[in-house]
Amino acid sequence: MTRRKFALLSGAAAVGAYASIKLQKPPEAPKLGVGPAGKSAVAIIRVKSYSDDLVCGMLEGIRQCGLNIRGKRILLKPNLVEFDPATVINTNAAVIAAAVEVFERLGAAEVRIGEGPGHRRDTLDMADDARYRATIPRFESVFTDLNRDDVSPVKGFAGEREFYFPNSVLGADLIVSLAKMKTHHWAGATLSMKNFFGVVPGSVYGWPKNKLHYYGIPESIVALNRQFGSKSFAIVDGVVGMEGNGPIQGTPKPVGVLVMGSDLVAVDSTCCRVMGINPEKISYLRMASDLGHLRPERIEQRGETIASVQTNFALIDDYKDLRLV
C-alpha cells in the first residue's frame, strides 16, 4: 500500500492517521467541475528575498487583481506551525509585516492577524520564535490566537449541527490567507486553501484538530473554503518555499515569488504549476473545482508568467506521479 493510498484510506493527517483509519475502498478521484463563470486573475510577483520591497510587490499584485479593501475589516491568516526559526515552516514575518502595511495603506478599517496552530498550543511563543513580535509593529495588540478566541456557531459545517469558529474569523470582511508554498506529505501541497485549517479553534476541537481528520483532509479543506472562500484573498509566500517531506520536515526551496488572487483555487493551482505539480491531481483542488478555476485557460495570469518562475519542487516517492509534465 502506498502512502497516498493509505492517506485515502485513513482520511487522516500525520498527526492523526492511525486514529481515523477507515477500512474502506479509497474514493474515486472527484470529477473536475466546470467552475464558476468567467476567468480568475492571479498575480505572480517576483520578489528575490525577504529584504526586497515586499510592500511594493504586494501593492502591485493587489492592483493587478483589482481587490477593493477600503473600509473593510481585514484578518491576515499566516501559517504558523512550529518552533523552528532556522527553517521555512512558517510564513515569514517580513511578509506579514508588509501585508499589515499594505492593507492599512489601502484604507482598511482594521487589520488584524490571527492564527490557530494545529498541534502546538503555545501560539504566542511560537510567534515570538518566528520573529513576528520583533518584526510586526504592535504585534501583541493586533494578534489573536484563534485557538483560544471566543467562538460562535455556524450551522451545517462538516456534517455537524453546529460548528464553532472564532469570532475574529466570522467578523472579518476579508480573510487574507498568507500561506507558505510547501509540499505536504498527505495533501500533496499546502497553500492558501489548506491554510484555513488554522481557523478551527483548538479550544473546542483540540490539538490536533482531530474532527477534521475524521471528516477527511481534502473534504475539510474544501468545506472550509466553501465557508470562507467568498470573503478571502490569498497571498502565498513563495519567496522561499519548502520541498520534499513537507509541511514540517522538508527543505527550503527558493522560488522568489508572491502569488496572489481572490480565487483561492486558481491561486493554489497556479502555485502548483510553479512548483511543478499538476493541480488536477491534487484531490482537494479537484473537489473544489466548483469554487474556483483550476484550468490554465480559465486563469488570467498577471505579473510574471508561470514559465518564467517555474521550478520543480522535490516530491516524496509516493507523490512522484503528481509531477506536471
Add this chain to the structure above:
Amino acid sequence: MGEVYLESRLEFLRANQNPDGGWSYFPGKGSWLEPTTYAMLALHGRGDDPALDRAWKLVRSWQLRDGSFRPSGEVQDGTWVTALAVTLASIRGVHDSSVRAAVDYLLQVVGAEHNVYTRVGSFFHLIKANLDVSHEGWPWRAGNASWIEPTAHTLIALRKVGGGYRSAEVERRVQDGEQLILSRRCTDGGWNYGTPNMLYVDLPSFPETTGLALLGLDGVANPAIGPALDVARQFRRETKSSLGRAWLQIALRCHGREVAMPAETAYTSHDVMLAALEALGHPEGNYKLFTGERL
C-alpha cells in the same frame, strides 16, 4: 521567597475574573472552563473563597444532561473539559449526583481508534505506524481519537474522585489510560500530542505534552519514568515555550524533582491560562492539586 513571581500572577488572576465568575483565555473575552479551572486551582486556599464560589457556580451551569461539561457558555457540546470539572469537584469536596454523572460520562468515552476495525488493521499492519491501539484513553471530543492531553487530565480527575464513585471500572480505566500514555512515549524519551511514530518515522516530543504525560503518570512505577523526568528537566532548561515550561514545572514538582526557582519577574503577559499554570508550578504554588491518591 518568590513573592513577586507568585503574587503578580495571582493578582493578575484576581484582577481579571469576569463578572460571570469565570476566567477567559485573555482579558476582556468570554469565560471558558479551561482557564477558569486553572485560575481556581491557583487561587485555591488563598482566601479567595467568594470569588471561587462564583466561578464554581458558573462551571456547574455548563454541565449537560449526559453528565459532560461544555467548554464555554457558547459551545453546546460536552468535551474533555469534563475531566477538569471533576477535578475541581473533588478539590472542593463536592460529591453529588452531578459529579457521579460526570464520572460516568468519562467512563463511557473512549478513543475512537480503539475499535475493532483499527485493531484488526493494526494486527495486519495496515496502519503504517508503530502504535499500540489496544488502549482506550480519552479524546478531546467523544467520537475522536485519544490523545495525551485529554487522557492525562482524565487520569488526574479519576484518581481524585471519592465519595463512593471509585469502582473497579474506574480502576481499570485509570490503569489502561496509564498504559496508553506509556505506549505513546516518543523514542527521545518524552511525549508529543500522542503520535510518537508515523509511517515508521519517529516523531519528536514536545515540552508541554511531556509535562502533561508525566502528570498523567503521577504515582506510576515504571522504568520509563526516570528517563522521562530527565528529558523533562532538559526541556525545562531549553524550551522557548512558556506553556511547556509551566507544565514541566508542575510535573517535575509533582514527581518530587527539584526545580530551580523561577526568576523574580512580575507577570507581563496577557495570557490568563499561563499566569495560572505558572503560579501553580511555583514552589509555593498549588501544584499538588494535580496529584491524586493511587487507586
